[in-house]
Amino acid sequence: MSIFSNDIEEKARQIIAAYSANGRMVSTAESCTGGLIVGALTEISGSSAVVDRGFITYTNEAKMEMLGVARDTLKAYGAVSRETALQMAHGALFRSRAHVSVAATGIAGPGGGSxxxxxxxxxxxxxxxxxxxxxxxxxxxxxxxxxxRLATVHTALDMVLELSHSA
Structure with missing residues (x-):
């Protein structure tokens, strides 16, 4: 029995099937989800052929050190921004063997919002x-x-599925 809902598990199965059929790999860069995206993928048998690695970069320092997010980006836009998410995805892609990466950064709450x-x-x-x-x-x-966090996993898996044709 999966720790994830049936719909998340089904999306993960589709990703593992699509990417393994083409010999492609995926990496993740996660902040607010804390590894749930890569966790959903690795819940599926056969994921070792598809999942290269997951970066869990909760702090700004981790985003900079592990993914190469620019300090200036974090200063100017903050950790929860389009610019940071794009740099996280870039870092996860080019610091791995993956063909596609997905990144998530956000405010899960209950506090921390503005x-x-x-x-x-x-x-x-x-x-x-x-x-x-x-x-x-x-x-x-x-x-x-x-x-x-689970809604974010849904969206992230949808995005990985969207790019499965271009991987």
Whole structure:
């Protein structure tokens, strides 16, 4: 029995099937999800052929050290921003053997939000080696922490599926 819902598990199965059929790999860069995206993928048998690695970069220092996110980006835009998510996806892609990466950074709550960046705001980015790039700004609302994190996993898996054709 999976620790994830049936719909998350089904999306993960689709990713493992699509990417393994083409000999492609995936990496993740996660902040607010704390490894749940890579966890959903590795829940599926056969994932070792597809999942290269997952970067869990909760602090700004980890984002800079592990993924190469620029200090200036974090200073100017903050950790929860389009710019940071894009740099996280880039770092996860080019610091791995993956063909596609996905990154998530956001405010899961219940605290930590502001007027400009409310609880439930998550920026996601997915990037393929052929240059295709997707960014999504999600405003899930003031859900529970678990609900924001699981909604982010859903969105991230959708984005990886979207890029499966270009990997």
């Amino acid at each position: 007027a400009e960046k409310p609880v439930g705001l998550v920026h996601l980015a997915a990037k393929s080696r052929n240059g295709e790039l997707i960014h999504r700004e999600m405003r899930y609302g003031d859900l529970s922490r678990d609900e924001v």
